Amino acid sequence: MFEEASEVFDNMFKSSFPLTFIVFIPAVLILVSPLPAEAAHEFTVYRMQQYDLQGQPYGTRNAILNTEARTVEAEVLSRRCVIMRLADFSYDKYQKALRQSAGAVVIILPRNMSAMPQDIVQQFMELEPEMLATETIVPVYFAMEDDELLSIYTQTLTSSSSQGSLSAAEVLVHTATANGFQMVTSGSQSKAISDWAITSLEGRLAGVGGEDLPTIVVVAHYDSFGVAPWLSYGADSNGSGVSMLLELARLFSKLYTYKRTHAAYNLLFFLSGGGKFNYQGTKRWLEDNLDHTDSSLLQDNVAFVLCLDTLGNGDSLHLHVSKPPKEGTPQHSLLKELEMVRTHRYPEVKFSMVHKKINLADDMLAWEHERFGIRRLPAFTLSHLPSHRLAQRSSIMDVRPHVDVKKLSRNTKVVAEALARVIYNLTEKGAPGDLQIFTEQMQVQEEQLSAVVDWLTAQPRAAQLVDKDSAVVSTLEYHLGHYLKDVKRHYVKADKRDPEFVFYDQLKQTMNAYRYVKPAIFDLLLAVCIAAYLGMVYLAIQNFGVLYGVVRRLTQPKAKAH
Template structure:
């Protein structure tokens, strides 16, 4: 056959060559990290995604059929209608692909997504919802999946069948287990104080800020402004007044109590328990004595406005009114800053409180919240788009204003003079550190580096620094957290089922031809001989 018949050689040995030759190396799988949507229970109501297991084929939202498919969406093309379409068609999962540097996104896309985040969490869903940061491989997977999804709407059935047989598909699989409730989770809060001079029965000023962040995905919730800025301001105030209280001439007749609360985004659970411990279960506490006022700090990093949120307008002559007056006075030093008071009564019918000062107001302690936001419903308070970006000049300006107003109240300064004029560069390092890591309540346990670092910082400037813990009641828990919030996902390159069918038909046809060739080898051989025999020369 080798010597005299090339066609026979071609027919017999070509399949063997194709089988034996190694295929070219190809990227068969891509592994990347995904972050699951919030899953928690609050006040007996379920929120977020209730599932974590994913093992299904990828599609984009353009596909006609999304049932039991993993729907890939890019943030630039995301909308609530598309998300609802995936849920209505019983999609197997939703993966939202985010750009690595979200600060490069157009502001309208950022604002639109921030407004959608509360709606995504408003009702629970059994569909696993994940977020992934975009890279070259993931973008390639999305592009190929989108091409495969859009081809399904072609007018020609033959084109659809051919594309289905030749296109690459991707099977999306998570490596983790099903999510389950985390038992005995402890929310940690921190307390420290500066003791005044001049007697035991001194008025107390309480400064409060919650340190946890919140967003649609806990591992992507950096909370640079809300409430990293509030924590940075509180710690800077602790540093400034500790220096004043360390000298006899400036040791004032006020006790200063600093409180960093945990669980602020979950109806201020840390503050609630702290008040119960100090007012209901303790015989001696600074909160049981003469409390001048409680000032809560929330979202102070950007903007050119400052609002004092109150549940009850302060009476003239009270320490609360004195603080309001001094804030207005110091504000005259900053013409670019607009200051106002916002009055809102506490609505006990709501499932969650609007501001942290309302926790104190319920216990009849005079309190208010200072924030750049004019409403507690602002989407900027609970968004993964609150990325590590704070206007340091405006944060420094706001810190100076608060420090000067407090100093004027504490030292009873009545003249129009500057009480404090400088905030150190340490404020910059504080906000950079706070904004460099997610601080969702589900991620910050009692052994977290966030808690230990905050405790160390407070201990450097304050006295009697201690921790306070709150755990959910086992019988009737006010809050329940769940695990599996960060997982590894694999995208395996696969062919669709129709490819297996087409390949089986091709193999069957090939084997049939080989069988016929063997059974009628004499006829085939004579035909091939005639085709390959040299033609006789004509004379």
Template structure:
């Protein structure tokens, strides 16, 4: 190949020196010039939530991006892709991009989100505001890497310098600076039809007759955050599901032996759609209370005579007063764990609200006694619905301790120990019985994958694995499905939540114009030089000819 190329260049030199000068020299200059950095970078982006709930749209309504990158420091953001790091993010900057009709917003998240707590707290508080209203501007999140950070730095330098330069300097800078064209590979988002939310149910039957009171333990398994593909839900509600499975294991052992078989039915319900107004629990109650033709209406299961524990979070402050309403003394916490603070929060259910605060309110609407255990004093706190709710935020030792507290309190209820005046230091479960390793393993497994309701279908490994674990300890494990009504859907999900974005290194349009002018000038000069080669040759010869010596 190289021999053939050398022959071509040799023929060019022999045939026409002017032609060689015009074509060969620029080609050599281009080839030997230092190569620029990578001309394109491909990375994954995760789109902000897009869903409809009770007919109200939320999140971003667009998923297509093909525009030039800018940072929020630029004066003009219209039809530009605004990229910003989480460390520099603020709601005012975000609103500035929306007000100027930006083409898109890309927020770069750090690799280790738990390493910057102050920024995490600030962003967690802003997530609900970002989702409160819909926007046509596509909003994406991307994980930081070296190439993406380099793109951001170059774009920031370009955007920041334009405001302090003169008009001529801006023109020159615009013509010579590198830009980046951000392009997504996906199509426009569309509604997902016939999406099924899956819930799981398993039970331990009590002894002593058919008409037994039933205690239901509920925990929703899905997570929620501003971006579905980044919603890992470690504390809300990975820790709750982990505790529910451990409670199922502990009480399955008690219900195996006749001497410890209690006169209560225990039903464990892992609900889906918890973050979307508890759709799984809503449908389960409708099926068991409203459909008189079902078998469950012939027994007292739906009476739920006992506390319903939704267990949504880590339980650093445990609310256990309801367990001891008959005796009036929180014996377990006071005697065994005096360092644990507990309180009882009364909240009226506002039926006018589109969103319920806690899952137990679904039962309260049906006049069924229920309450929620949580370490959060208010349902409005952002920790319940954030992409920052990651694995390091769950303290497994505290989770293990709280699991034992709940198990002890529940056992005292089903064995009527509170009414018999049992001593507070009586322990039904020892600390060794609660398997901390299993709690940790379940939390690790749940937080290893996003569990947003839009991503967990009936064939998901999350559902099948939960069903397997429930089947190890419980009887009559079955699935319940929720599909939105086609005429008046309670919820609508959309696709294109994860896409591939390409950042192409480009020059602005003015650079093409400047380059065309330079090429035209170069060719014009070469044309004049060839046409007047004799004159040029004589001038060059006169200049280069040595002067004659004078005596």
């Protein structure tokens, strides 16, 4: 059987070359055509921030991807999905991808970001604001590494690196024959989220001894911020501030339960939303209390507003002020009491006052107390950071290990003791500087602080992810209601005609990496080959008589000479 088939094919080659050409060339082209795409890996990607603030767009503007994968080592990145690992990330490489109009950028993050070398972490934190400074047309994603994704990266890196050392012809052949990965995102193009409500919470402890009592306001914003909303856990900024506020509410609620310790100060606690978006929740709360109501504790005698921001680490405390407090004022009393508590009980802690005027020309306020200062309310922010420009305030690298619970507990004790000394006027009454008010059952609970920080950092708290029905809001409301009276919600929605802020969806998507995908240039070369083949067939048919005569002369056996 096989011998007969072999004889048939041999006769076709010998006696009918055009027929052989017509039959076998298509077969060859079919055999070298690209293999069907096969799903290699499906993984979750987190898109870079996309929002508008005061009419200015920030972050990436696109959320759709369907293109080939390359690493930044490749010479040509245009319309390619550029994959980078965080360990190899640099702003120059990122800008190279943007300059060459890459189709997208995917940055692979390690599973345990806290285990990354500190210099890499610090470098990336400093680059995050630059990545968000202006709008970017190229979609930018972040993905958590796994074995499959690292394998895709390694294969793509090998393919991309080899092209740089080849000649132009070799690059062309390599590009046409190599198998790569096609990166495809599910979902649609991003669009603005309408009627999004930022939620803030307030609760109070009423003082005793009359109606016109001074009010002390304690404030902390609860939302987090980073280059990618779904990866923003805000452990130190501002999970530590929220944890401290709740602990202060617990401690002073106990003091206000007993007649002997019920002070002649109203205490107002405020957990603000939208803090990372120029303190939108605080802005609306002030408008509601100062402009749209006849009865508010903020319209009465406000002693001072203490904002808590980033207090979970370090061995220093900085009181940031827009205007230095005058002697004899409650603000100055708090400054003195903070210094006194630190000196007598925690001498290892460095304390200073940082004066910075409010710059209304800036698009973003430096600290939350500036919102109150604009409305002429005496306010300041306590933080272990000496400057508002430090990168850890707005970074996806601000994760749970960045909070040292022992230092957070120590800082909470300093604030609690200083506030109590102001409220009960202990210095004027001659109380010693080392007097400890919160002792035994009334002391700061380190376990409670740790539990709150653990819970806060268990989920991202970016403002565009925390709606009015979220577990974050309802749980915070429950805790405030456990300690305080008259707990209320306050909502802020963007104005429809001239919105102060606009959030967008498609911040978390599924990406598929398909393998055995031939690049686009392969299709081009294949089309050229098919066109050339059809042209040759056409010419052969048009000149069949001539071609047949030539073939016959070449294949006809020569006559034997006699």
